[in-house]
Amino acid sequence: MKNVVLIAGRELSSYLKTPSGYVIAGVMLFFQGLVFNGYAVGDQPTLSTEVLLRFLEVSGGLTIVTGVLFSMRLLAEEKASGTMTLLFTSPVHEGEIVLGKYLASLAFIALVVLASLYLPALIFVNGKVSYGHIASGYLGLFLLGASTLAVGTFASSLVKHPFLAVLLTGGFVAILEATFWVARISDPSTPASSTILGTFAPYYTHFRNFRNGIVQLSDLAFFAGIIYVSLLASTRVLKSQRWR
Amino acid sequence: MIVLDKVTKYYGSHPAVHDLSFEIEEGECIGFLGLNGAGKTTTLRMLSCLLLPTSGRVTVKGFDAEEQAHEIRKLIGFLPDRPPVYPEMTVKAFLVFAGKLRNMDRAAIDRRLPKVLDDCGLGHVIDEPIQNLSHGYQQRVGIAQAIIHDPALLILDEPIQGLDPVQIVEMRNMIRGLRGQHTILLSTHILSEIAQTSDRILMLHEGRITAQGSEEELAARFGADGRVRIDLELRVAGGAGAAETVQAALGAIGGVDEVDFGSADDAGVVQVTLRGRGDVREAVARCVVEGGSGLLRLEQKESGLEDIFVQLSKEAEA
Known part of the structure; x- marks a missing residue:
């Protein structure tokens, strides 16, 4: 665990010292602000809950x-x-490398997610929403980020170039979300989220419950599972590199 | 301390290292010499537990590289061909991080740091971000991270690659300064470098050891009596075909194996290099003078690593 903290600490400090993390965070917060004003609040009278739902969706x-x-x-x-x-x-286990790198990126994305909390707080200026709904939505955002980063860790364990890692992560995420649409098209009579295939979609199936203010054990288990499997697979890939 | 027993490493169907066996004693400074693709880096990477052999066994201080890699990693410091540094960190922060990775506590790092900075000549840049340093200094930081935990075994893969002549001299002195403190393995394809820094040289060609020993031992075994260089003025002999005549006469001298005949310069002076066995200087001088050419210079050159390396590479190719 000491090595995990050491690697995570160095990595997090690197996020804070180099511009790339701030650029990505800045762009995300900019678009969230834009979406909140342009889409969630809009120019028509809208229910406070509807504003929150639209904001969390985007x-x-x-x-x-x-x-x-x-x-x-x-x-x-x-x-x-x-x-x-x-x-x-160095006398460091592969799992410690994976976990250290992952936890640092998780901490940074958690900061980025939390930095947008002022936007739903603005709803209270002219309306009212449940604190629990906001908490549920933000837990969903955090888990969505955490699972994407875990998949990204696995993708980046497979390739040597950062740009390829981005493409591969995007591809993996797209495949997971596509399962929802495949399930919907193949069996229109059944809600896609309740089919086996549809359960693999982090955003369409699981995040939507958090967005709607519902925290379910099955959704928590799904995110925990995808994170665990991705990080375990990343560790295995790193271990296998000695054989190449 | 290090034993490689019939180690073979394949990349796909290509054997990078083939049936390699050698032993290295504690405290030795060993130079791995070979052309690009000879298997130097693969060998060092197997010793660093970065790669596993396809077959054979690698042990360091009795620890097996496959089963006990974690134990071996505690014993080694490794500088790859590109220094593994985080550019945004300062030299001090990076070395503290590297020390902690090797299970050192902060007090031990603080005790060790002055010596490492002194050995590597980094004292005046300790608070500089690594990205602000020249390649030579980044290479020094690379060595500093490799010795911060005072490892028993120091592995340096192409430590002078990309350095300018001044930096090469500095790096050479630094490596010399580390001899006696660690067992050192270093690789290079630069012949002069390895002769000046290593106690023993392992020559690799296409994944196999073609020779090993000190420079003197290798010269005695493979180099015989080396080369004779002569400068001739062919105009004295006059006429077309003088060069061919002299070349044939030199080649006919007993003990001369090879005649490397250069082209004449503007003054008609030709540089000729003879490779052979035994002392052929007197016979060469007589041959040149009796042939009517002017002998402007005659010099015996001791066989160097270059000759041995070329010879062994040719033999291996054959």
């Missing part, structure tokens, strides 16, 4: 995009810059 997509972009900073960057060699030749 924020979910933006959080996924942010997670995908952050995947360039994960393992692929260490490989591209050659610093992975330092970690690999």
Whole structure:
């Protein structure tokens, strides 16, 4: 655990010292502000809950995009810059490298998600929504970001170039979300989210419950599962690199 | 300390290292010499536990590289061909991080840091971000991270790659300064460098050891008596075909194996290099003078690594 904290601490400090993290965070917050004013609030009288729902809906997509972009900073960057060699030749387990890198990016994306909290707070100026609904929505955003980063960690363990990691993460996320639409098209009579295929879609199936203010154990288990499997697979990939 | 036993490493169907066996004693400074693609980096990466052999066994201080890589990693410091540094960190912050990665506590790092900075000549840039340093200094930081935990085994892969002549001299002195403190393995394809820094040289060609020993031992075994260089003025002999006549006469001298005949310069002076066995200087001088050419210079050159390396590479190719 000491090594996990060490690697995560160095990585987080790098996020705070280099511009790439701020640029991605800044772009996300800019678009969230734009969406809140232009789409969620709009120019017509709208129910406060509707404003929150619209805001969370688009924020979910933006959080996924942010997670995908952050995947360039994960393992692929260490490989591209050659610093992975330092970690690999130190008495550090592969799982500690994966977890350290992941936790640092998770902490940063959590900060980015929380930084937009002032937007739903603005609803209270002219309306009223449940604090629980906001908490549920933000938990969903956090888990969506966490799962995207975990998938990004796995993708970046497979390639050497940060840009390829972004493309691969985007591809994996798109495939997961596409399962919802495949399920919907193949069986229109059944809600896609209740089919086996549809349960693989983090945003369409699971995040929507959080967005609607519903926190279910099955959704929490899904996100925990996808994070665990992705990080385990990343560790296995790193271990296998000694055999190449 | 290090034993490689019949180690083979394949990349796909291509054997990068083939049936490699050698032993290295504690405290030795070993130079791996070979052309690009000879298997130097692959060998060092297997010793650093970055790669596993396809077959064979690698052990460091009795620890098996496959089963006990974690134990070996505690013993080694590794500088790859590109220094593994985080550019945004300061030299000090990076070395503290590298020390902690090697299980050192902060007090131990603070005790060790002055010596490392002194050995690597980094004292005056300790608070500089690494990205502001020249390539030579980044390479020094790379070595500093490799020795921060005072490892028993220091592995340097192409440590002078990309350095300018002044930096090469500085790096050479730094490596010399580290001899005796660690067992050192270093690789390079620059012949002069390895001769000046290593106790023993392992020559690799296409994944196999073609020779090993000190420079003197290799010269004695492979180089025989080396080369004779002569400068001739062919105009004295006059006439067309003088060069061919002299070349044939030199080649006919007993003990001369090879005659490398250069082209004449504006003054008609030709540089000729003879490779052979035994002392052929007197015979060469007589041959040149009796042939009517002017002997402007005659110099015996001791066989260097270059000759041995070329010879061994040719033999391996054959």
